[in-house]
Amino acid sequence: MLIFLIGLMGAGKTTLGRQLAQELSYPFVDLDDYIVQRENRSIAALFEQEGQERFRQIEHDALKAVADEFEKAVISTGGGAPCFHNNMALINEKGTSIFLDVSVEELVHRLRQSDLSVRPLLAGRSEAELKAFIAETLESRRQYYELADYKLETSVCSVEAITALLNN
Numbered sequence: 001m002l003i004f005l006i007g008l009m010g011a012g013k014t015t016l017g018r019q020l021a022q023e024l025s026y027p028f029v030d031l032d033d034y035i036v037q038r039e040n041r042s043i044a045a046l047f048e049q050e051g052q053e054r055f056r057q058i059e060h061d062a063l064k065a066v067a068d069e070f071e072k073a074v075i076s077t078g079g080g081a082p083c084f085h086n087n088m089a090l091i092n093e094k095g096t097s098i099f100l101d102v103s104v105e106e107l108v109h110r111l112r113q114s115d116l117s118v119r120p121l122l123a124g125r126s127e128a129e130l131k132a133f134i135a136e137t138l139e140s141r142r143q144y145y146e147l148a149d150y151k152l153e154t155s156v157c158s159v160e161a162i163t164a165l166l167n168n
């Protein structure tokens with residue numbers, strides 16, 4: 001089984017994905033890290049050198065490659081991955097998807113404490129700009145995220161909540 005975690009930057013896809021994979025004894029794949037290895041460049045460098053449009057093609061190709069390579073895995077997608085190149089159709093065809101629906105306030109709180117320079121869409125933004133950007137981006141992406149098989153809201157985003165969902 002392939003389990004895809006989706007949601008905005010800071011939703012906890014990497015953090016929860018790693019824990020879930022350990023719990024299930026599945027391989028863990030972070031799509032951003034997979035891209036970095038394949039391309040031998042950081043996500044920030046890919047955005048800078050190739051532009052976002054080309055990055056989205058590279059991301060789509062990586063998603064297809066991961067889905068072909070693994071029979072079972074927990075896969076944390078990049079925050080934007082579900083929203084380009086019809087990737088949600090691919091994700092839902094290949095596996096089970098879970099949307100980590102974390103509130104704007106909580107996302108901003110978490111992201112403020114993290115290293116924004118590794119997230120090229122957020123780098124250099126003031127706190128007010130960060131909040132506005134997160135709110136706008138969540139609103140425009142929600143239509144894709146809502147295509148997930150399951151949704152977990154902020155207060156119940158935990159490995160226990162995910163395993164309970166999958167066992168039902």
Ligand SMILES: Nc1ncnc2c1ncn2[C@@H]1O[C@H](COP(=O)(O)OP(=O)(O)OP(=O)(O)O)[C@@H](O)[C@H]1O
Nearest residue numbers: 008009010011012013014015016078079110114119
């Ligand atoms: N359930 C949680 N409760 C509190 N903080 C959390 C939780 N999950 C993640 N965090 C924190 O939020 C930050 C972002 O988490 P993480 O990197 O897992 O998000 P992400 O969804 O993978 O983001 P990106 O799309 O940028 O890769 C980290 O600092 C992490 O420690």
Ligand SMILES: O=C(O)C1=C[C@@H](O)[C@@H](O)[C@H](O)C1
Nearest residue numbers: 009032043078079080119120
């Ligand atoms: O939300 C986004 O568009 C992104 C999220 C990250 O996971 C990376 O894939 C990249 O920084 C873009």
Ligand SMILES: [Mg+2]
Nearest residue numbers: 013014032076
């Ligand atoms: Mg991540």
